[in-house]
Amino acid sequence: MRTEISIKNTKSKFLDKVEELSGENIYACYQCGKCSAGCPSISEMDISPNEIIRLVQLGEEKEVLNSKAIWICASCFTCVTRCPKGVDLAKIMESLRQITLRKNVDYVNPLSISKEVLSQVPQIALVSSLRKFSS
Amino acid sequence: MKISYFPGCTLKTMAKNFEDSALASLSSLDIEMKEFKRWNCCGTVYSLTSDDLIHQVAPIRNLIRVKEEKDTRVVTLCSMCYNTLKRANKLVKEDSEKLDKLNNLMDREDVKYNGEVEVLHLLEILKNEVGFSQIAKKIKIPLKGLKVAPYYGCLLLRPPEVGIDDPERPTILKDFLGSVGAEAIDYPYETECCASYHTVVNVDLVVERAYDILNSAINRGAEAIVLSCPLCDFNLDNRQKEIKEKFSDFKGIPIFYFTQLLALSLGLDEKVCRFELNFVDPRPLLRSKHLIGEV
Amino acid sequence: MSRIGVFVCHCGLNIAGTVDVEKIAKLISDYPGVVYATDYMYMCSDPGQDMIKEVVKEKNLDGVVVAACSPTMHETTFRNTVASVGLNPYRCEIANIREQCSWVHQENKKKATEKAVKIIEAIIEKLKLDKSLIPLSVPITKRALVIGGGIAGIQASLDIADSGYEVVLVEKNQSIGGHMLQLSETFPTLDCPQCIATPKMVQVGQHPKIKLLAYSEVEEVSGYVGNFKVKIRRKAAFVDWDRCTGCGLCMEKCPVRVPSEFDELLSKRKAIYTLFPQAVPNKPVIDADNCIYFTKGKCRACEKNCSVKAIDFEQKDTFVEEDIGAIIVATGYDLMNKAEISEYGSGEYEDVIDGLQIERLLCPSGPTGGIPYRPSDGKIPKEVVFIQCVGSRDPEHYYPYCSKICCMYTVKQAMLYKHAVPDGQAYVFYMDIRCNGKGYEEFLQRGIEEDRILYLRGRVSKVFKDRDKIKVWGADTLTGRKIEISADMVVLATAMIPSKGAKKIAEKLRLATDDYSFLTEAHPKLRPVESLTAGYFLAGAAQGPKDIPETVAQASGAASKVLSLFSKDELSHEPIIASVDEEVCVGCGSCVSICAYEAIELDSLTKKARVNPAICEGCGACSAACPSGAMQQNNFNKRQILEMVDAFTKD
Numbered sequence A: 001m002r003t004e005i006s007i008k009n010t011k012s013k014f015l016d017k018v019e020e021l022s023g024e025n026i027y028a029c030y031q032c033g034k035c036s037a038g039c040p041s042i043s044e045m046d047i048s049p050n051e052i053i054r055l056v057q058l059g060e061e062k063e064v065l066n067s068k069a070i071w072i073c074a075s076c077f078t079c080v081t082r083c084p085k086g087v088d089l090a091k092i093m094e095s096l097r098q099i100t101l102r103k104n105v106d107y108v109n110p111l112s113i114s115k116e117v118l119s120q121v122p123q124i125a126l127v128s129s130l131r132k133f134s135s
Numbered sequence B: 001m002k003i004s005y006f007p008g009c010t011l012k013t014m015a016k017n018f019e020d021s022a023l024a025s026l027s028s029l030d031i032e033m034k035e036f037k038r039w040n041c042c043g044t045v046y047s048l049t050s051d052d053l054i055h056q057v058a059p060i061r062n063l064i065r066v067k068e069e070k071d072t073r074v075v076t077l078c079s080m081c082y083n084t085l086k087r088a089n090k091l092v093k094e095d096s097e098k099l100d101k102l103n104n105l106m107d108r109e110d111v112k113y114n115g116e117v118e119v120l121h122l123l124e125i126l127k128n129e130v131g132f133s134q135i136a137k138k139i140k141i142p143l144k145g146l147k148v149a150p151y152y153g154c155l156l157l158r159p160p161e162v163g164i165d166d167p168e169r170p171t172i173l174k175d176f177l178g179s180v181g182a183e184a185i186d187y188p189y190e191t192e193c194c195a196s197y198h199t200v201v202n203v204d205l206v207v208e209r210a211y212d213i214l215n216s217a218i219n220r221g222a223e224a225i226v227l228s229c230p231l232c233d234f235n236l237d238n239r240q241k242e243i244k245e246k247f248s249d250f251k252g253i254p255i256f257y258f259t260q261l262l263a264l265s266l267g268l269d270e271k272v273c274r275f276e277l278n279f280v281d282p283r284p285l286l287r288s289k290h291l292i293g294e295v
Numbered sequence C: 001m002s003r004i005g006v007f008v009c010h011c012g013l014n015i016a017g018t019v020d021v022e023k024i025a026k027l028i029s030d031y032p033g034v035v036y037a038t039d040y041m042y043m044c045s046d047p048g049q050d051m052i053k054e055v056v057k058e059k060n061l062d063g064v065v066v067a068a069c070s071p072t073m074h075e076t077t078f079r080n081t082v083a084s085v086g087l088n089p090y091r092c093e094i095a096n097i098r099e100q101c102s103w104v105h106q107e108n109k110k111k112a113t114e115k116a117v118k119i120i121e122a123i124i125e126k127l128k129l130d131k132s133l134i135p136l137s138v139p140i141t142k143r144a145l146v147i148g149g150g151i152a153g154i155q156a157s158l159d160i161a162d163s164g165y166e167v168v169l170v171e172k173n174q175s176i177g178g179h180m181l182q183l184s185e186t187f188p189t190l191d192c193p194q195c196i197a198t199p200k201m202v203q204v205g206q207h208p209k210i211k212l213l214a215y216s217e218v219e220e221v222s223g224y225v226g227n228f229k230v231k232i233r234r235k236a237a238f239v240d241w242d243r244c245t246g247c248g249l250c251m252e253k254c255p256v257r258v259p260s261e262f263d264e265l266l267s268k269r270k271a272i273y274t275l276f277p278q279a280v281p282n283k284p285v286i287d288a289d290n291c292i293y294f295t296k297g298k299c300r301a302c303e304k305n306c307s308v309k310a311i312d313f314e315q316k317d318t319f320v321e322e323d324i325g326a327i328i329v330a331t332g333y334d335l336m337n338k339a340e341i342s343e344y345g346s347g348e349y350e351d352v353i354d355g356l357q358i359e360r361l362l363c364p365s366g367p368t369g370g371i372p373y374r375p376s377d378g379k380i381p382k383e384v385v386f387i388q389c390v391g392s393r394d395p396e397h398y399y400p401y402c403s404k405i406c407c408m409y410t411v412k413q414a415m416l417y418k419h420a421v422p423d424g425q426a427y428v429f430y431m432d433i434r435c436n437g438k439g440y441e442e443f444l445q446r447g448i449e450e451d452r453i454l455y456l457r458g459r460v461s462k463v464f465k466d467r468d469k470i471k472v473w474g475a476d477t478l479t480g481r482k483i484e485i486s487a488d489m490v491v492l493a494t495a496m497i498p499s500k501g502a503k504k505i506a507e508k509l510r511l512a513t514d515d516y517s518f519l520t521e522a523h524p525k526l527r528p529v530e531s532l533t534a535g536y537f538l539a540g541a542a543q544g545p546k547d548i549p550e551t552v553a554q555a556s557g558a559a560s561k562v563l564s565l566f567s568k569d570e571l572s573h574e575p576i577i578a579s580v581d582e583e584v585c586v587g588c589g590s591c592v593s594i595c596a597y598e599a600i601e602l603d604s605l606t607k608k609a610r611v612n613p614a615i616c617e618g619c620g621a622c623s624a625a626c627p628s629g630a631m632q633q634n635n636f637n638k639r640q641i642l643e644m645v646d647a648f649t650k651d
Ligand SMILES: Cc1cc2nc3c(=O)[nH]c(=O)nc-3n(C[C@H](O)[C@H](O)[C@H](O)COP(=O)(O)OP(=O)(O)OC[C@H]3O[C@@H](n4cnc5c(N)ncnc54)[C@H](O)[C@@H]3O)c2cc1C
Pocket: C147, C148, C149, C150, C151, C152, C153, C170, C171, C172, C173, C176, C177, C178, C179, C180, C183, C185, C186, C187, C188, C216, C217, C218, C330, C331, C332, C333, C334, C335, C355, C356, C359, C405, C409, C412, C499, C500, C501, C502, C505, C539, C540, C541, C542, C546, C547, C548, C549, C551
């Protein structure tokens, strides 16, 4: 199948939203792959971090928002530290999560977390996980 | 010296061993950690979206509290709190528009915040104000022969604009270890992420990550790990249970907060270290090195 | 009996690691004619050379053999060494025991040592018969010819003329300027090419030392470095340029309208025309193929309108001859014809254009005033696809080389397109983006970040028309996707090739070219602006794809080579050349026809061959061809060669 690309992709609301929320220029990424090379979460991701940006550049909204990768990203800032173009990929990942969360769709329902887990993990883990995974 | 202190939630609950050992050590170094009143949870993660101001309220409100007590500096122990407070502070210092909006959001506060407070991590105080060479002079029990791998994790170092050291080749924990007489082990995973909050819903992911980190340190000869974040601590220490379940070859390794090693070397009562709260009991190791007495 | 000294070099371990140098020196010292032999770590070093000098004096040597590396490395060094102590330099020979022995026989040290001995013995035999030669001196005509009036030719001409020497600049078109004058703006600074080039063009036009021959072509070149005779054809313009004031009235009245070559067929010109308003010289020519008077016998509208009576339908081509000392070839480039590429429409779709066409569309002084209306219907294209490497880097179908400048001009064009059509979208299909110049990478990133050009990594496989759109089938190998874009216009960055007629002119000048007719430089690294033939220099895109900064640098480099040639009053010429024994020559002329340099002629009276020593390059082809043995190469004569063969083959 051919992917049709047109001005609808390159000037989409989705792309604008990502840039607005992240404050990053999506086109600044030149696809060197250094982010993916160092990402500690890469093996659990279905789409690698640089490819996430590439898909945003191509306006592939559905594929990006449906990916597991954006939720696996743990905001460790390794990529941010090393990106030669100064792209803050952690912010881009966050904006992609936020686009979903702001539709009131949780990635993790807080009520589904068991009592056992709640009593086991430190507060900072709980609070941050809810901040990242629920609306 | 007296400095305003932000403990954050976890130091008051699961990480009492971190707080107690820190407070005792600092007082023996003549630093009074003044816990400021009415602090609240900082939110633990800095909000990364540009329009999300509401999540900057929590960290900034803490800074207002510090200002209310006429202090200009606040120190944290937890890397996550440090990162969140520091970044929020940086944001409002650099963006006056956002600062105004935040002050408006908090119009019930008595004072307005104008970026006056400086956020510090305890390691910075030890390095820059006490000085590692001074610590080396003050210690009573050098941790001779103890091979410790520093683990920095993410938020002490990244992003670089708030990191306390070189994000790629940090030395602050290594230098600290030197000052207390321990041997620092160099290994490639010292700044790799432990998978952080995934520990709540995706234990497997944490197990994989922690296994890699710990095994790398063990293979390079480490007998223990030292770190400064209660979440990293949980993932590297408590999760060793799940690691062992998954990887039968995994031997286990004790995890210390850096303040525990500090207290120990300063010759303080072992009780302030609260080793009973460490998941992997470090005492057999310490005993084998004659750093604590027999039971 | 000869008094020969042999000096064996270790070249560190390069030679001594394989060949037993000490043993050789011992063995050779007993060879007939040798009075001294020794070995040393580095003969080419100062102490090594000093040692040779000492021995020459002390032992009163009449010949020296240095057994070392290839003569292309240090023959000159050692010849100068012996000359400094009064020995004729041609009595110094090099025995190559490195490239031809130690390097290639590392696995067998014993045999290598034996072979080295033979090489040295053979060279000794040659040396015994070597004559003391004296280099020839030839006077130089200090006048340069520059062929091609693009930015390369312009720069070279100005550099030479500004140094006080005369230049004849030959340009085949009616104006100088070349392709640079067609461009919209230039990377990486986006300055206007007309603004920076026209002042130089005017300087050329006004320079008292430059004789500008526009609408002219080199017809014939004879002679040799320092002393060329050049015949130039001045093509009939059918306008007397001496009378013409450049008012342009003739052009206004001409009823003919044909596609303009300068505007890359995107506008129409008259049959009597200049290339562009700032042309130098600003004089029109009549294109006889399209002129109604020439084709049908009536009209002469231009003539009626010319108040100074400059139109001259009877004008014929004329010829001038110039004496020239050095020649710079700067004939530039053309773009490969897009019609050759069938998968991109064989040039049949109006809205599939090439790089120079979009330059004209984007040029503020171009046919559309800088707004890129598309050719088919004049609409403003909202989505434009640029395809890089068209015909380049395609060894299977077209050209294997990278055209070097298209990555950069594509960013520039996409950027300028966005500046003209801010709500449009530019896409670029690329293989890699090669931006290796000062400020180039930054320029590219600016195009991507600020003008949001979407780069897609992959070649386009097919382009076809679909109603009023041009469909582009490409790939994005970064995501592994096949991509389809419905574009309003497609721009092909077609390969840069040598200008039309480059091959012909190279043949006329007897210059070496590569497989694609780009001129070949004497050495790709160390002699980049010289040709292999003495007296010829290269500048600009004629030598290989290059952009303006590089072209100008090379032009100035070529000019400085010419100036260093002109700084001498006489040229010295190698004496190792062919010479005829007139008593033996039978006048068969085999040598005449084989000489690539046309250095030999048969004397009209004696019918004997005669070598012009200033032209002969000493290649030896004639002596090999001569059936009578009359033609011999100095210091490489038949007897010497046979003696060497004997020395090699004796047990
Ligand atoms: C689409 C495109 C865009 C470009 N954009 C840029 C840019 O932005 N910046 C940049 O630096 N470079 C750019 N370039 C490259 C630039 O055009 C060349 O580097 C430059 O023009 C080379 O100059 P030249 O004098 O060697 O050749 P040319 O410009 O080709 O000049 C050669 C001259 O020689 C004449 N000639 C040819 N044969 C003969 C003959 N037999 N006898 C007499 N005269 C002859 C021709 O008529 C012509 O006047 C671009 C090129 C292309 C194709």
